[in-house]
Amino acid sequence: MSMRGISLLYNSAKSSRLWQPAVRAMSTTSFARGIFLGELREQEIFPYPDVLSTDQKETISMMMDAGHAFFQNTNDGAANDTNEKIPEDQLDEMRELGMYGLMVPEEYGGMELTNTMYAKFGELTGEYDLGLGIHTGAHQSIGYKGILLYGTPEQKEKYLPRLASGEVFACFCLTEPSSGSDASSIKTRAELNDAGTHYVLNGAKIWISNGGIAEIFTVFAQVPTVDAKTGETKDKITAFIVERSFGGVSHGPPEKKMGIKCSNTAEVYYENVMVPVENVLGEIGGGFKVAMNILNNGRFGMGACLTGTMRMLIEKSVDHANNRKQFVSNLREYQGIQQKIAMMNLLCYANESMAYMLCGNMDRGAPEYQLEAAMSKIFASQAAWDVCDETIQILGGAGFMKDVGIERWMRDLRIFRIFEGTNDILKLFVALNGVQEVGKLFKKQGNMSTAIGILQKKFLGGGMGALKTKVHDDLNGSVLKLQGDITKFHVATAEQVMKYKKGIIEQQVVLNRIADSAILLQSMAAVISRANLAAEKGDVSELALANAWCGESHQRIIQLVADLQNPHLTKVDQATLDVGKMSLDSNGYLAKSPVS
Amino acid sequence: MASLRVLVGCKRVIDYAVKIRVRPDALGVVTDGVKHSMNPFDENAIEEAVRMKQKKVVKEIIAVSCGPTQSQETIRTALAMGADRGIHIEVPKGTEENLQPLAVAKIFAKLVEKEKPDIVILGKQAIDDDSNQTTQLLAGILEWPQGTMASVVEHSDGKLKITREVDGGLEDISVNLPAVISADLRLNEPRYATLPNIMKAKKKKIEKMSPEDLGVDVTPRLKVLKVVDPPVRAAGDKVPDVATLMDKLKERGHI
Numbered sequence: 012m013s014m015r016g017i018s019l020l021y022n023s024a025k026s027s028r029l030w031q032p033a034v035r036a037m038s039t040t041s042f043a044r045g046i047f048l049g050e051l052r053e054q055e056i057f058p059y060p061d062v063l064s065t066d067q068k069e070t071i072s073m074m075m076d077a078g079h080a081f082f083q084n085t086n087d088g089a090a091n092d093t094n095e096k097i098p099e100d101q102l103d104e105m106r107e108l109g110m111y112g113l114m115v116p117e118e119y120g121g122m123e124l125t126n127t128m129y130a131k132f133g134e135l136t137g138e139y140d141l142g143l144g145i146h147t148g149a150h151q152s153i154g155y156k157g158i159l160l161y162g163t164p165e166q167k168e169k170y171l172p173r174l175a176s177g178e179v180f181a182c183f184c185l186t187e188p189s190s191g192s193d194a195s196s197i198k199t200r201a202e203l204n205d206a207g208t209h210y211v212l213n214g215a216k217i218w219i220s221n222g223g224i225a226e227i228f229t230v231f232a233q234v235p236t237v238d239a240k241t242g243e244t245k246d247k248i249t250a251f252i253v254e255r256s257f258g259g260v261s262h263g264p265p266e267k268k269m270g271i272k273c274s275n276t277a278e279v280y281y282e283n284v285m286v287p288v289e290n291v292l293g294e295i296g297g298g299f300k301v302a303m304n305i306l307n308n309g310r311f312g313m314g315a316c317l318t319g320t321m322r323m324l325i326e327k328s329v330d331h332a333n334n335r336k337q338f339v340s341n342l343r344e345y346q347g348i349q350q351k352i353a354m355m356n357l358l359c360y361a362n363e364s365m366a367y368m369l370c371g372n373m374d375r376g377a378p379e380y381q382l383e384a385a386m387s388k389i390f391a392s393q394a395a396w397d398v399c400d401e402t403i404q405i406l407g408g409a410g411f412m413k414d415v416g417i418e419r420w421m422r423d424l425r426i427f428r429i430f431e432g433t434n435d436i437l438k439l440f441v442a443l444n445g446v447q448e449v450g451k452l453f454k455k456q457g458n459m460s461t462a463i464g465i466l467q468k469k470f471l472g473g474g475m476g477a478l479k480t481k482v483h484d485d486l487n488g489s490v491l492k493l494q495g496d497i498t499k500f501h502v503a504t505a506e507q508v509m510k511y512k513k514g515i516i517e518q519q520v521v522l523n524r525i526a527d528s529a530i531l532l533q534s535m536a537a538v539i540s541r542a543n544l545a546a547e548k549g550d551v552s553e554l555a556l557a558n559a560w561c562g563e564s565h566q567r568i569i570q571l572v573a574d575l576q577n578p579h580l581t582k583v584d585q586a587t588l589d590v591g592k593m594s595l596d597s598n599g600y601l602a603k604s605p606v607s
Numbered sequence: 608m609a610s611l612r613v614l615v616g617c618k619r620v621i622d623y624a625v626k627i628r629v630r631p632d633a634l635g636v637v638t639d640g641v642k643h644s645m646n647p648f649d650e651n652a653i654e655e656a657v658r659m660k661q662k663k664v665v666k667e668i669i670a671v672s673c674g675p676t677q678s679q680e681t682i683r684t685a686l687a688m689g690a691d692r693g694i695h696i697e698v699p700k701g702t703e704e705n706l707q708p709l710a711v712a713k714i715f716a717k718l719v720e721k722e723k724p725d726i727v728i729l730g731k732q733a734i735d736d737d738s739n740q741t742t743q744l745l746a747g748i749l750e751w752p753q754g755t756m757a758s759v760v761e762h763s764d765g766k767l768k769i770t771r772e773v774d775g776g777l778e779d780i781s782v783n784l785p786a787v788i789s790a791d792l793r794l795n796e797p798r799y800a801t802l803p804n805i806m807k808a809k810k811k812k813i814e815k816m817s818p819e820d821l822g823v824d825v826t827p828r829l830k831v832l833k834v835v836d837p838p839v840r841a842a843g844d845k846v847p848d849v850a851t852l853m854d855k856l857k858e859r860g861h862i
Contacts, residue, residue, distance in 0.1 A: 066809070069680055073687060073805045076644070080799040109802030122802050 043382035046532050047445035048452055049469060049501030051494055056536050057480040059364075059544035060371020062127050071128045078135040081108060088140035091273035092419050095265065097143060105177065110147055112175025115159065119171035126370040130315035137319025141423040142273035144316055149220030149274065150174070152309040153431075154181030157229045157250055160308060161293040161301055166252060170227060179226035184216040184253075184279055185302055192436045194231075195299055201232040201249060201286065210234070210291075212253065212284040222277035223262045228253040229292065229305070230281070236296045248298035252290040259284035270422030306431060310384035311373060313427065314366025317395040320420065321359035324402040327417065328352060331406050342405070351401045357560045358394040360553075364537035365390060382444055385437040386530045392427035392434060399424050441529055442522035446515055449501075449508045459509065466502050483546040485554045486539055489561035493535045496568045500528050503575040520584050521575065528571045531564040609666035611762070611784070613656045614724040615690065616715065617649040619674050619681040619703075620735045633833050635704055636735075645681045648730025650688075650797035651790035655760060656728055657689035658795060664762045667691050669722060673711055675700040679813060686808035687800030693813035694718065698825070708736075710818070710825035712744035717821040719749060724785070726767070731756055731789040742789035752782035755789040 042055035063071065085104060091097050105111065113129050115121020124132065136144025155174045158166055173179050190197045199214025212232055216222070230253045233246040253260065263278035293301040329352060332342040342348045365387045373380055399421045403410030410417050428434045456462045475494040482490055504525050511518055542557035574580050594601050621627065622642040630637055645653075659665040670685035672678040673696040682693035696714055698706060719727060732739035739755075746753035754760070754769035758777070761768040771778045772791050800808070818825045846852045856862045 069683065070805060070809065072680070073684060073800060074802055076684070077687075077799045077802065077805065084799075107801050109806075113802075117806070122806060 041377070041379050041382055042536060043386060043441075043529065043533055044445070044448055046497055046529050047448045047501065047504060049498050051475060051478075051497055051536075053478055053480050055372075055377075056368065056540045057482075057543070058547075059540040060127075060368060060375055061544065062125065062371045062374040067125070067128060071124075071131050074122075074128075074132055075135070077108065078132060081105075082135055082139035086140055086143065088142070089416060089419065091140060091142055092270075092423075095267075095272040097146060097273045102177070105147070111150060111177030111180075112171075113151060115151075115171050115175040119167060119175055121171070121175040126311060126373045127367065130311060130366065130370045133312050133316040134319030134322075137316035137321075138323045139319075140273075141316075141320065141420070142271040145220055145271045145274040148309075148312065148316075149183065150177075150181050150225075152312050153183035153305055154221060154225065154229060155227060156305045156309055157183075157292050157301055158252065160304060161250070162252075165289070166292070170252065174227060180221050180224050181227040181229065182219050182221035182225040182279075183305065184219050184222070184228050184230045186216060186218050188215070188217055192433055194302060195248065197231060197233060197248065199230070199232040199281065200246075201234050201251060203234075203288070204285075207288070209285040209287055210249075210251065212251065212259075212281045212286050214281050216279045216281075218266065218276055219262075219279050220274055220276055222279045223265055223275045226255050228255070228260070228279065231298050231302055234295060234298075247296035248302070249295050250292040250298040250301040251286050252292050253281070253284060253286055257284050257286060269425055270419070271426060307381045307384055310388045310431065311366065311370040313431065314362055314369065314387040314391040317391045317424075317427065318359060318363040318366060320395050320424070321355065321362065321398045324398050324417070324420065325352070325355045325359060328355060328402045328405045331409075348405060351405060353559070355398045355401060357556065357563060358398055360556045361534040361538055361560050361564075362387075362391050362394045364541040365534055368537045368540065382441055383533065385432070385441050386533050388431060389434045389437050389441075389526075390530055390534060392424075396421075396424050396428060438526035438530075439519065439522055442526040443516065445504065445525060445529060446508055446522070449505050453505075453508070462505070463509070466505050469498055469502055480543075482539070482543050483551075483554065485546075485551070486543055486557065489535065489539050489558050492561055492565040493532065493539065496528075496535070496565060496572075497532055499572050500532060500568065503528075503572045507575060520588070524571050524575050528568050528575075531568050531571075535561045535564050609660070609663040611659070611665045611725040612667045612669070612722070613659065613665050614669050614671060614715070614718060614722060614727045615649075615652050615656045615685065616711075616727070616729040616741070617653060617670055617672050617681050617685050618646045618730070618733045619643050619672060619678045620646045620733055623647060623734055629834055629836055633835060634831055635834055638704075643677065645684050646730050646733045646735075648732060648734075648790055648792065650730075651792060651794045652728040652730050652788075653685045653688050653690060654795045654797040655757075655788075655790055656726075657798070659760075659762065660689065665726075669694060669724065671696065671715070671718060673706055673714055673818075674698060674703045678703075682813055683805075683808050684800060686811045686813075687805045688798060689804070690811075692811055695813055695815045696821070697815055697817055705827045706825055707827050707829055708738045708740035709744055709828060710823065711741050712748055713823045714818055714821060714825070715741070715745050716748045717823055719745075721821075726785065727751075727787045729787070729789050731791050739789075742787050746787040749785075749787070752786045753788070754780060754782050754786060756791045757788050758791050758793040760788060760794065 040052060040055065042052045045052035045055070081104070085101060109122055112119075112121035113124045113132060115123065117123045133144070136147065151174075155170065158170050158174075162170070174181055185194055185197065187197050187199060197214075199212070199216065201210040201212045203210055212230065214232060216230070230251045231248050232251065234249040235244050236247040237244050259282045261280045261282070263280075266276040268276060332348050332352060335342050365383075369380060369383050369387050372383070399417070403417055403421060406415065406417060409415045412418070453459070453462045456465060475498065478490060507518070507521050507525065508515060511521070515521065538557040538560050542553040545551070545553045590601065620643060621636070621638065622644040625642055628637045653668075653670065656665060656668045660668055668690040670682050670690035670693045672681050672693070674681070675698060678697070679695055682695055686693055715727065727745065729742045729745070731742070742753060742755050754767060754771060756772045757769050758772045759770035765784050767782050767784065767786055767788070769780050769782060769788065771780060772793065844855065846855060853862075
């Protein structure tokens with residue numbers, strides 16, 4: 012990805028808040044950013060967010076009861092997968108239930124849930140039916156989120172009621188055949204007509220969730236824009252609210268997919284669609300920011316949703332391990348199985364802690380959270396995949412069988428590492444943001460030798476002082492690990508910046524190590540904070556989980572930091588990359604068969 | 608024309624799906640931290656009242672629950688299903704298990720005096736104590752007709768035609784209003800609260816009172832001596848023929 016692309020992502024994805032903060036405003040810095048600077052920003056993570064009022068807790072509890080009843084009695088996830096469809100009469104029930112307008116303000120007919128409440132409710136689709144979750148999520152989490160975030164009062168009045176009731180469906184139309192991760196390269200165009208009343212929209216979008224069933228499309232297109240200063244005309248992306256009823260909108264057949272089959276995915280075509288100028292969403296030329304903010308704003312949902320999935324899979328794994336006997340004992344007696352079950356629990360706990368820290372902070376008014384959101388998405392999607400993979404392994408052959416019901420989850424989960432920003436891109440986004448922070452720090456420090464001196468002091472054990480926050484005694488060890496690891500990580504990252512300078516942008520192997528470490532550090536902070544809050548409330552059962560996760564993470568971070576600082580590894584990396592390049596040049600596998 | 612007013616009882620009980628554990632003191636079961644919900648038969652009661660309102664037979668539904676602070680959630684569920692307002696008879700936390708059917712019947716009798724409903728619908732029995740007494744006691748105190756174990760309720764001209772599920776089969780009775788009914792499981796399929804209705808329920812009123820406010824003495828008349836798990840089912844014996852079966856039965860004193 013180009014430097015321009017990354018910096019566009021960075022500059023545009025500053026947060027857009029939907030909610031007024033319920034509690035005192037937080038400070039304006041992000042914990043994740045602090046990690047790169049060698050800072051442990053206590054005030055950003057303590058106390059763990061506890062943002063729901065008693066009334067909201069009661070409301071969400073009742074909503075969960077209603078949700079569980081619906082998913083247990085009405086929805087059939089396996090049938091939806093086999094038939095690649097959600098039954099039409101069930102959609103009516105979902106409309107009645109109110110599932111399509113969860114975060115829309117009450118005045119437009121929505122439930123006006125906070126981010127945290129929406130996240131909690133989202134655990135239901137994670138637990139029962141991911142395909143259905145994508146159908147409702149594509150509609151409200153990204154499909155019409157732009158109207159919520161950027162809509163004028165007229166646009167909100169016109170569109171939100173019908174969208175909140177589910178009378179019509181919405182979808183988010185950005186991706187094109189030649190523009191996936193490289194979103195700014197889209198080719199769909201919208202040009203103002205001579206009368207100045209309409210934009211004429213032409214183009215094609217692919218892999219649009221709800222594309223075949225939506226009435227309302229949030230479409231991103233290039234608009235030739237005159238630069239006020241230079242008078243030059245340049246293409247700039249603009250977001251539009253497009254109605255199917257405008258005419259010229261058509262769609263392809265439902266894509267046949269590996270998973271989330273009941274969620275409609277289709278190509279959408281725009282042929283001379285007349286879009287009134289009143290339907291520009293946000294600023295003309297500001298469409299890229301709109302797109303990135305919509306995605307950024309909805310990202311928190313994935314962590315919570317997949318918590319539901321992982322919890323369900325753990326239950327199935329534990330049930331099998333407790334009851335299945337092979338050789339002399341039940342599977343539960345064997346270390347190999349115990350380790351798998353343990354890792355599942357730790358991954359779920361770390362993910363859940365990060366997810367609810369994220370939406371809790373969003374609800375508390377954090378002005379910036381795009382790094383934390385990206386980290387949560389990366390972690391959640393990979394963790395859920397790993398947990399599902401191990402569930403199948405524990406169940407053995409049964410895990411592979413359709414009737415047992417687990418293989419569908421593996422197929423449904425694969426896409427989560429790809430859509431809403433591929434994990435590969437998001438990791439680079441995290442790392443390059445962090446690297447930019449370090450670069451800014453160096454600029455402030457003056458010259459390189461000053462910077463090196465400061466680093467050396469830190470590395471040689473300047474270390475961090477004790478936390479101001481009173482943390483449970485049993486967490487002290489993990490806190491010390493976190494503090495030490497943040498310092499070592501900062502030094503190692505800074506060294507890479509010094510070594511490669513602007514060229515670091517090409518060093519994706521190095522950047523991935525940086526990203527992996529940062530995500531693990533963020534997860535350690537989240538579990539420590541959460542376990543501490545639980546202990547303060549009198550529940551000490553989570554301390555063991557938090558400490559176990561910090562122990563595991565610490566080991567991995569030590570290795571990653573050592574890899575970053577190991578001069579020999581550069582040669583090893585290079586040799587490996589050379590193999591990659593040779594394969595790419597040879598159009599395939601490099602070796603001849605040993606039997607030729 | 609919708610003119611009738613209904614008082615419906617709903618009790619907060621341990622959720623039917625929870626695995627019950629006997630308390631160490633053997634005087635009850637563990638309730639702390641355990642999932643609670645509305646008694647399933649009470650859901651049938653509320654649902655029947657809501658259907659009667661939809662048929663325009665009933666104009667107001669008042670949901671009543673006797674219990675600790677958390678019983679409010681049960682009332683809110685009733686409101687989300689369609690009840691118009693609620694009354695919470697609050698008792699101190701931990702004393703709710705001493706609230707026995709006679710006390711509850713007396714409380715309801717006082718509420719009937721106050722609210723003057725035409726029909727009282729209760730669940731047939733609560734799944735925690737399985738008493739199946741409150742409806743009958745209440746009818747006795749009020750000297751009202753009762754239709755218990757109702758699986759069909761039809762209204763016409765100030766009378767209710769009720770089909771009762773009894774051991775021998777079904778019994779049809781006709782009662783004059785005002786009357787007390789207890790709902791059985793097959794009376795209807797309770798709706799689940801929709802999210803919009805949950806939100807609307809938050810605006811509905813819940814009045815709070817204590818048994819003392821109503822002048823009711825809720826001192827228990829029955830004392831629980833011991834609560835134990837049912838005996839673990841022992842494995843059976845297989846016998847090769849009827850003669851051996853007869854011998855074994857005689858051996859064990861069954862015949």
